[in-house]
Amino acid sequence: MPAILVLADGRAFRGYGFGATGTSLGEAVFNTAMTGYQETLTDPSYHRQIVVSAAPHIGNTGWNDEDNESHGNKIWVAGLVIRDLAHRVSNWRAARSLPEEMSAQGIIGIRGVDTRTLVRHLRNYGSIAAGIFSGEAAQRPVDELVAEVKGQESMQGADLSAQVSTTEPYTVAAEGEKRFKVVAYDMGIKTATPRHFAKRGIETIVVPAGTSFKDIMAYEPDGVFVSNGPGDPATADDMVAVVRDILAAKVPFFGICFGNQILGRALGLGTYKLKFGHRGINVPVLNHKTGKIDITSQNHGFALENPAGEGKPAGGAAFTSDFGPATVTHTCLNDDVVEGVALDDGMAFSVQYHPESAAGPHDANPLFDQFIELMTQHTPNK
Structure with a gap:
């Protein structure tokens, strides 16, 4: 399934969608952790943020019912950007896969992105408004997508x-x-x-x-x-x-x-x-x-x-x-x-x-x- 990550400064990164399908807007930020993606996704502090994982391989431990960090087990991130998605879940506590849980909660992800380039861009120019568009939404002209991304509320001044x-x-x-x-x-x-x-x-x-x-x-x-x-x-x-x-x-x-x-x-x-x-x-x-x-x-x-x-x-x-x-x-x-x-x-x-x-x-x-x-x-x- 085609997907595209678009930044408000015009940069765009194409990849493949996973989890839910559609459009998600938020502030693109990067996380350098090598592990703990389930705790990250369910941390309410990430509300309205699209998380870019600096670690290249995500999803190999699946999703369990014990490590959620939100009251009610809700995923709070606006979206997830990764390099490679694990093809197989391997953990004795895993109840399902990461894409299955994201799909069940309506969370959109994009994989196959050159996250090294993306993280360097965010480090050099700062966190920025962004959007993930997958499926039919990814076929729209990039200029339209950039305009939609720019139209969202800024994180500065946001009472969340x-x-x-x-x-x-x-x-x-x-x-x-x-x-x-x-x-x-x-x-x-x-x-x-x-x-x-x-x-x-x-x-x-x-x-x-x-x-x-x-x-x-x-x-x-x-x-x-x-x-x-x-x-x-x-x-x-x-x-x-x-x-x-x-x-x-x-x-x-x-x-x-x-x-x-x-x-x-x-x-x-x-x-x-x-x-x-x-x-x-x-x-x-x-x-x-x-x-x-x-x-x-x-x-x-x-x-x-x-x-x-x-x-x-x-x-x-x-x-x-x-x-x-x-x-x-x-x-x-x-x-x-x-x-x-x-x-x-x-x-x-x-x-x-x-x-x-x-x-x-x-x-x-x-x-x-x-x-x-x-x-x-x-x-x-x-």
Whole structure:
């Protein structure tokens, strides 16, 4: 089945369709991970994005019913671009193939693309609006397809968390003895995160994005968590206001990815769109408090501004906030992007990467224990 990937700058890549047939629009981004395509496709942070896999061979482990990262097992990517599709599934947990699952969920893919050239193009010129057209749609003139791609909404300024968040609160019970109760804001939360809390004796109440401070405090939480999620953090004014109330109330706070950007904004920092973002499972991050380097799993197209100023090292940069002195605790060793911030009194901290390691390395798992230590110090009776 003929298919074509069209970029808003006029570049076009022809290949063959797989999964569903038709038209899909989104922002073309690349992921450097060698494994974990199922976790990537079901990560709500990829909402409205066409993912280009830098790894050349995709689909060999099939699709199982255990590794989905979205509540409800939904695929969130707008489309998938790959070089080679595995002809045979080989994994003892596989229940079906990748194309079968994509077809069942209406997700369009294109294979046979020179992804080396495509990834280099995105790296050199940045993430860009794109579209996958397969079947009859691929026969239309390229100029028409480019115009359709250009007509879609920009990712910059997009408020997407409400589109991926749960509509009703739900609870993930603690495993064994319950030690703490945490309210987790679902900005696009991955299912592995509440599981990490549960293994540590934490009951997690997952609430919709934008839930009021008054409503979450009715749960009497020991701590508050804000998850990863899609979209532009500059649009999250309501969540920033909620986090400011949380900080003022001295409730222990932990955020990851989108939650890092929201905490940073609550502390007075701005955000900006990265040229091509960080998407992969081998991104090196330096913890400036411990000197330790973690290899991390990341998926973000926006970042916090460097409080030290443009051209100056971000790591360890101190800045003032309405809630006391704060510090940039983590930076990316590839490009010095801010990867974590914290209040100096320890009551709030966040990181830009995904410590739940789904998929990815386990280096950052201790961050969950850091949150437990913070809650223990704040409520010594527990």
